[in-house]
Amino acid sequence: MPRTILYARVSTTEQTASHQLAQAEAAGFAIDEVITDHGVSGVSVPLAERPDGRRLFDILRHGDTLVVRWIDRLGRNYSDVTATVRELLDRGVTIRTVINAMTFDGASTDPMTRAVRDALLGFMAAMAEAQAETTKEAQAAGIAAARERGVYRGRKPSFDREKLDKVVELLAAGTGPAEIARVAGVSRQTVYRIRDDPAAAERALRAWRS
Structure with missing residues (x-):
């Protein structure tokens, strides 16, 4: 059907x-x-x-x-x-x-x-792509201005300290991304980002004082 x-x-x-x-x-x-x-x-x-x-x-x-x-x-x-x-x-x-x-x-x-x-x-x-490019340019301009003022913190992370620690712990144990996402309460894309660049994830938390 x-x-x-x-x-x-x-x-x-x-x-x-x-x-x-x-x-x-x-x-x-x-x-x-x-x-x-x-x-x-x-x-x-x-x-x-x-x-x-x-x-x-x-x-x-x-x-x-x-x-x-x-x-x-x-x-x-x-x-x-x-x-x-x-x-x-x-x-x-x-x-x-x-x-x-x-x-x-x-x-x-x-x-x-x-x-x-x-x-x-x-x-x-074509309109969808053009809108994405316009948004990207606007964001880049805003980021540059914020950096000049020394207030740029980047995108707010979708996880807190507890979730980051849990993801890192499960990654070290060899747990698969889907199971980590379920247990830690984050998306699989978040798990991938933390796995691929844990230092960046740590910097993001510090920037947002999480």
């Missing part, structure tokens, strides 16, 4: 999967399953390389509907987003957005209809 699956990419502490689900349900979607990637960049990490993005690709079947708040939840890289959408449409998956209630599918065989659809999707993907 075809299913309706919501994909929610949560890249900041201000965003939540529950909020995106509530928006989808308020828009009239009956969601069968929610798949969420936490703390993952939509610019540098392709959908197929995200922990739950891979699972999304695995479970979507012909006739299923993929719901996203907006195309930028799939990513903010033009090439990745357009390739992802084409693959899903070719697979027979319908993509629907909560914002503006847009629907994209591969059912039409009319070349003009397909051209208009692809042009709109390309425009949306």
Whole structure:
């Protein structure tokens, strides 16, 4: 039986999967399953390389509907987003957005209809990438100004001292990232960041006096 699956990419502490689900349900979607990637960049990490993005690709079947708040939840890289959408449409998956209630599918065989659809999707993907670049430039300017004033502390860590110590302890014991995330109460991406650069994690805590 075809299913309706919501994909929610949560890249900041201000965003939540529950909020995106509530928006989808308020828009009239009956969601069968929610798949969420936490703390993952939509610019540098392709959908197929995200922990739950891979699972999304695995479970979507012909006739299923993929719901996203907006195309930028799939990513903010033009090439990745357009390739992802084409693959899903070719697979027979319908993509629907909560914002503006847009629907994209591969059912039409009319070349003009397909051209208009692809042009709109390309425009949306390009806008998502452009917005990401604008945000990045603004952040860089703000960071530079803060550094000049000597007040820049970097991004607030998503963990406290207790969680950091627990992650480090479990890493040393050889525990897998998924289990560490569950036990310590952090995302897998946080576990990866601590594993890859524990000194940076320590500096972040000190900067925020955690």
